[in-house]
Amino acid sequence: xxxxxxxxxxxxxxxxxxxxxxxxxxxxxxxxxxxxxxxxxxxxxxxxxxxxxxxxxxxxxxxxxxxxxxxxxxxxxxxxxxxxxxxxxxxxxxxxxxxxxxxxxxxxxxxxxxxxxxxxxxxxxxxxxxxxxxxxxxxxxxxxxxxxxxxxxxxxxxxxxxxxxxxxxxxxxxxxxxxxxxxxxxxxxxxxxxxxxxxxxxxxxxxxxxxxxxxxxxxxxxxxxxxxxxxxxxxxxxxxxxxxxxxxxxxxxxxxxxxxxxxxxxxxxxxxxxxxxxxxxxxxxxxxxxxxxxxxxxxxxxxxxxxxxxxxxxxxxxxxxxxxxxxxxxxxxxxxxxxxxxxxxxxxxxxxxxxxxxxxxxxxxxxxxxxxxxxxxxxxxxxxxxxxxxxxxxxxxxxxxxxxxxxxxxxxxxxxxxxxxxxxxxxxxxxxxxxxxxxxxxxxxxxxxxxxxxxxxxxxxxxxxxxxxxxxxxxxxxxxxxxxxxxxxxxxxxxxxxxxxxxxxxxxxxxxxxxxxxxxxxxxxxxxxxxxxxxxxxxxxxxxxxxxxxxxxxxxxxxxxxxxxxxxxxxxxxxxxxxxxxxxxxxxxxxxxxxxxxxxxxxxxxxxxxxxxxxxxxxxxxxxxxxxxxxxxxxxxxxxxxxxxxxxxxxxxxxxxxxxxxxxxxxxxxxxxxxxxxxxxxxxxxxxxxxxxxxxxxxxxxxxxxxxxxxxxxxxxxxxxxxxxxxxxxxxxxxxxxxxxxxx
Ligand SMILES: Cc1ncc(C[n+]2csc(CCOP(=O)(O)OP(=O)(O)O)c2C)c(N)n1
Ligand SMILES: [Mg+2]
Numbered sequence: 119x120x121x122x123x124x125x126x127x128x129x130x131x132x133x134x135x136x137x138x139x140x141x142x143x144x145x146x147x148x149x150x151x152x153x154x155x156x157x158x159x160x161x162x163x164x165x166x167x168x169x170x171x172x173x174x175x176x177x178x179x180x181x182x183x184x185x186x187x188x189x190x191x192x193x194x195x196x197x198x199x200x201x202x203x204x205x206x207x208x209x210x211x212x213x214x215x216x217x218x219x220x221x222x223x224x225x226x227x228x229x230x231x232x233x234x235x236x237x238x239x240x241x242x243x244x245x246x247x248x249x250x251x252x253x254x255x256x257x258x259x260x261x262x263x264x265x266x267x268x269x270x271x272x273x274x275x276x277x278x279x280x281x282x283x284x285x286x287x288x289x290x291x292x293x294x295x296x297x298x299x300x301x302x303x304x305x306x307x308x309x310x311x312x313x314x315x316x317x318x319x320x321x322x323x324x325x326x327x328x329x330x331x332x333x334x335x336x337x338x339x340x341x342x343x344x345x346x347x348x349x350x351x352x353x354x355x356x357x358x359x360x361x362x363x364x365x366x367x368x369x370x371x372x373x374x375x376x377x378x379x380x381x382x383x384x385x386x387x388x389x390x391x392x393x394x395x396x397x398x399x400x401x402x403x404x405x406x407x408x409x410x411x412x413x414x415x416x417x418x419x420x421x422x423x424x425x426x427x428x429x430x431x432x433x434x435x436x437x438x439x440x441x442x443x444x445x446x447x448x449x450x451x452x453x454x455x456x457x458x459x460x461x462x463x464x465x466x467x468x469x470x471x472x473x474x475x476x477x478x479x480x481x482x483x484x485x486x487x488x489x490x491x492x493x494x495x496x497x498x499x500x501x502x503x504x505x506x507x508x509x510x511x512x513x514x515x516x517x518x519x520x521x522x523x524x525x526x527x528x529x530x531x532x533x534x535x536x537x538x539x540x541x542x543x544x545x546x547x548x549x550x551x552x553x554x555x556x557x558x559x560x561x562x563x564x565x566x567x568x569x570x571x572x573x574x575x576x577x578x579x580x581x582x583x584x585x586x587x588x589x590x591x592x593x594x595x596x597x598x599x600x601x602x603x604x605x606x607x608x609x610x611x612x613x614x615x616x617x618x619x620x621x622x623x624x625x626x627x628x629x630x631x632x633x634x635x636x637x638x639x640x641x642x643x644x645x646x647x648x649x650x651x652x653x654x655x656x657x658x659x660x661x662x663x664x665x666x667x668x669x670x671x672x673x674x675x676x677x678x679x680x681x682x683x684x685x686x687x688x689x690x691x692x693x694x695x696x697x698x699x700x701x702x703x704x705x706x707x708x709x710x711x712x713x714x715x716x717x718x719x720x721x722x723x724x725x726x727x728x729x730x731x732x733x734x735x736x737x738x739x740x741x742x743x744x745x746x747x748x749x750x751x752x753x754x755x756x757x758x759x760x761x762x763x764x765x766x767x768x769x770x771x772x773x774x775x776x777x778x779x780x781x782x783x784x785x786x787x788x789x790x791x792x793x794x795x796x797x798x799x800x801x802x803x804x805x806x807x808x809x810x811x812x813x814x815x816x817x818x819x820x821x822x823x824x825x826x827x828x829x830x831x832x833x834x835x836x837x838x839x840x841x842x843x844x845x846x847x848x849x850x851x852x853x854x855x856x857x858x859x860x861x862x
Contacts, residue, residue, distance in 0.1 A: 124410070135441075137452055139452045153449070158385075166230055172437060195410075201345075201407055204387050205308065205341075209341065214285055217268060218310040219261070239473065255479070262625075270630070272618065272621060274613060280324045280587075280589065283328045283331070285593055297596055299594045306339040313345070320613075324583065327583035328370070338369075344403065371393055377405045380436070386405075390403040489664055500690050505542075513540040526706065528561050530678045533678070536568065547562060548575050550603050553566040561637075589634070592692070593631075600636050601638075604654065624664070639699050639704075641753055656808070703752075735779045746798075748761070757850045758774045770857075772857075785817045788817055797860050803848050811829040
């Protein structure tokens with residue numbers, strides 16, 4: 119007998135097992151009645167489950183044959199996990215769902231509740247990377263659909279869970295603040311994931327954040343669904359571990375069911391969903407499942423599982439479980455189950471044949487189109503719009519910031535945040551210590567008192583959770599301004615920015631967005647509070663994130679309009695902006711001499727916001743020298759301005775160009791500033807390798823600049839404590855020496 123493939127075996131075994139079922143009761147059963155005692159699952163619902171599950175199974179089989187035909191590009195399937203259809207049946211179609219890559223039957227079961235859906239086609243279009251695929255437009259194979267409230271995920275396991283926690287939190291918060299949200303007030307968030315994923319630190323952090331929030335008495339309507347097949351690719355999750363780790367946790371209600379029993383699954387899902395909806399507290403729904411066909415098409419599971427173990431799973435097929443139920447309840451005869459199954463096979467094949475010739479993304483422009491929309495005129499108009507005078511007055515009291523005299527960088531950011539809170543009712547500011555204390559450096563001082571703890575609040579100490587809250591808040595109509603206390607502490611959570619925030623418009627073809635302005639205190643040169651972690655000068659990790667905006671204001675006069683621009687870009691274009699604030703300049707007052715107050719600036723009132731507008735990617739030039747251009751940003755700006763003044767006294771004409779934006783770089787202006795002197799010295803406080811100066815050199819070369827260029831950058835080192843820091847950071851002496859060499 120010829121050997122058969124795992125796909126054929128699965129298919130044949132299911133059909134044979136259904137045919138072998140005892141013929142069932144005579145006469146048509148009442149489909150509106152529960153299928154068994156002590157369940158609310160009706161006959162109609164059971165048949166809908168079977169359809170969703172069988173459809174999902176045939177999509178998995180199609181993924182394999184499309185791959186074999188060289189026409190499909192993705193083979194991770196849902197076979198063995200189809201019990202998740204019962205979860206979709208137990209929640210509502212407007213409950214936002216963030217799905218595991220094996221939640222295909224959930225997707226189909228939800229779509230069946232929303233008229234006009236074509237879920238088989240959606241998934242098949244995804245498999246062949248078709249441009250018309252409804253969520254990612256050929257950019258990824260993922261379960262997502264705006265009309266179905268299914269938010270697309272990346273392939274990074276568990277990375278969607280901080281967002282799910284943020285989303286669950288934001289459903290209620292948006293309502294409380296009177297912000298129009300896409301989610302009904304009584305919605306719950308559903309997030310599914312695998313068993314191995316529960317051990318990922320992103321999952322443990324997110325689940326902890328959910329528990330802690332609920333423990334505090336705050337709403338956290340989150341249904342966590344663990345689809346437990348006992349394996350993470352080839353690695354076994356210890357027996358009982360998922361239950362041991364998640365039952366009995368504070369503020370988390372644990373539910374479980376055997377995935378091959380549709381009634382048990384539905385009942386547990388319904389009970390869990392009802393609990394979450396009514397109590398606004400999180401629940402963990404643990405479904406015991408099996409995984410058919412290996413991890414993916416390329417995975418020969420026979421290399422790490424015995425034949426006997428693989429064969430034993432066939433009896434636990436969730437699809438067979440539903441068939442057994444339906445036949446036993448007299449709803450369909452075995453032959454009718456097979457007919458439905460075969461009809462779905464035919465439909466899937468027919469659609470697959472239609473979609474195989476679909477157009478894929480055909481140009482770089484088409485691929486990157488939705489990455490980061492950019493409407494500078496609208497952003498400029500939005501940035502110039504202040505809150506209504508009464509809102510400003512209640513924000514500032516009778517003393518408006520424009521009447522307060524010159525301000526420091528920290529004060530200017532504080533006043534701009536207050537103006538932002540007055541101008542955007544949906545704006546929320548949060549992070550570690552930003553509320554009651556007003557920030558480690560006082561930047562958010564007074565905001566919680568004036569705007570209330572609903573809008574300005576402290577979070578738990580977990581940067582992933584902070585960014586995840588931003589991600590979920592943005593999806594709920596809020597305009598989040600999370601703070602990361604120090605640049606060094608962005609790195610442990612960086613994927614939430616890189617993999618999640620920045621990719622959302624890309625992987626949803628612009629249908630979902632997570633606007634956000636992440637304030638990050640960072641960079642070196644702090645006197646007194648030293649060491650690497652409070653003086654991190656590494657920004658390489660931000661510079662290559664597609665579409666991310668990176669702003670570095672060096673002074674009060676720039677910080678205010680730049681922050682307004684970021685808020686407006688987030689609001690108008692859904693931009694993800696990092697606003698990197700140089701800690702060492704927060705409270706700096708003087709530039710050239712002690713007491714000159716030259717680093718302070720008065721705050722511009724709203725009547726001057728239009729003229730003071732700073733577009734994204736617009737740098738700022740100082741001076742008109744024709745001998746040398748110093749290109750810099752952040753702490754490099756005051757150092758360069760001081761050096762320029764000393765060189766001017768020696769008869770050298772220097773101009774200084776502050777990039778202000780590290781992404782996108784002001785390339786055109788940069789070239790013009792460089793060509794005015796033909797000699798460029800880049801003053802870069804970040805590291806020599808992977809730092810900003812590499813980007814500046816490349817931008818100049820790309821723009822066709824052919825003059826000389828040199829750079830001073832900080833050492834490829836972490837920053838040591840105390841005065842030793844000066845050995846690795848760029849100094850004014852370094853700048854002067856390098857300038858001398860360039861001028862020679
Ligand atoms: C952060 C991360 N690390 C590694 C991978 C590669 N990977 C993909 S799926 C997977 C196993 C996941 O197992 P589990 O969570 O149990 O889900 P299952 O596939 O069994 O449904 C791994 C290691 C990944 N996608 N993301
Ligand atoms: Mg698993």
